[in-house]
Amino acid sequence: MTSNVNDKHGWKSLPMGAVLLDAGSSVKYKTGDWRAFKPIVDKEKCVNCLLCWIYCPDSAIIRREKWVDVNYDHCKGCGICATECPTKAIEMMEEQK
């Protein structure tokens, strides 16, 4: 994120007061590397109830036809999906880096 801070815009060319003039820009900000635990979905157990999709604070659950996947670019690994899953289809596994 801060690997080369000198390549970014200086104060003279940034919008006043840190305003973001384009909406929806948080998708560009990849928070996946914050994760300590990674949700792993067991497709056999998943009943596609979408409770995880509703509860996910980062909109990181991807809807598929019969199960869900996780957007690991944005999932911070909070584990709410695993806690809410009624069929215990999501397991939080420690990240190996």
Next chain:
Amino acid sequence: MTIVGLTGDEAIAYAVKQSKVDIVAAYPITPQTIIVERFSKYVADGEVHTGYVCVESEHSALSASIGASLTGARVFTATASQGLALMHEMLYIASGLRCPIVMGVANRALSAPINIHGDHSDMMGSRDSGWVQIYAENAQEAYDWTLIAFKIAEDKDVQLPVAVNVDGFVISHCMEGVDVLEDGAVDKFLHERKPLFTVDPEKPITVGALCFTDYYFEFKRQQVEAMLNVPAVLDRVGKEYAGITGRNYSFLDTFGMEDAQAAIICLGSTAGTAREVARKLRAQGKKVGVVKLWLYRPFPTEEVSAALKHVKAVAVLDRAISFGAPYGALCSDVVSALHTVKESPKIFNVIYGLGGRDIQPSDIELVFNEALETAKTGVVKEKTMFLGVRE
């Protein structure tokens, strides 16, 4: 010319009414209460079309003000003492989000022990919050500065919140004849706010986004630049206001400084007392002068230096303590302003008037005599003098 009998608080409320503010969000606290109480009467009587937001605390008052300001509204709020302390977190958000809110502050001591009377501890505790800070000497100045404050705050090169300070009770509650402008003249001076951006559902933007190590510093640097732009804007706006009213406002005001050997520099109502005493002493042949600082943030370093560098001794009056610091806040700034001057005057600090302790002409005379003695001997006897405290 229309002269109206107004207290300092009422004078601010009257100026806010003429400024056609869109939103006032405020919570009552002595000695500020009358500002928003009087203004709420204007709202209730249909004299203004302002949205008046009653909130449950000062933290909420400023939060609501910030939200309203971001929509492009002209916003006013007011507070004092504990209320300002409770706003502290939001003060930085108002300046960081570049909200040109104007706030009346009726300066009052901070607890503990609890006290409702005037000193500058409240605003001095927030002096680094990124607000432009102005100190008025009387109700007339409170009225004038409130009108000027909106124009400075909303200038495209500034876009910062402005606090107009009045001494609790001494100004806030004392009635004076105030020369007010006709509504039409205010309309001509203060146009509708032109926001640089607004929160608008049709064209969404994000304010208050996360800003980490890679961007935060740049936005603080922008705020520094906005502060640096204030003097030029104040100079222009002050001249325009003088053209309408004949009353000149700038960074500071001086009395007797053309030949003074010893000077007092201070903020707010004390300047009036100091000027009166200086007039008397000058009639006795004592060369004393007074510098009254109107603009405290940004600190007019060059102007303070120019005003004081020719005198031999300066007494800096602080109506607040900066515990553990070398001097009170104003004195530290004055010392900084003069440190590059070759033969800098001898400077000493006078802490006075805490918790509303009255400052009499005899107290000021004592300070002038001390400063004259310092000018003669070149020796500062006491670096910090606690004026009027019992041993």
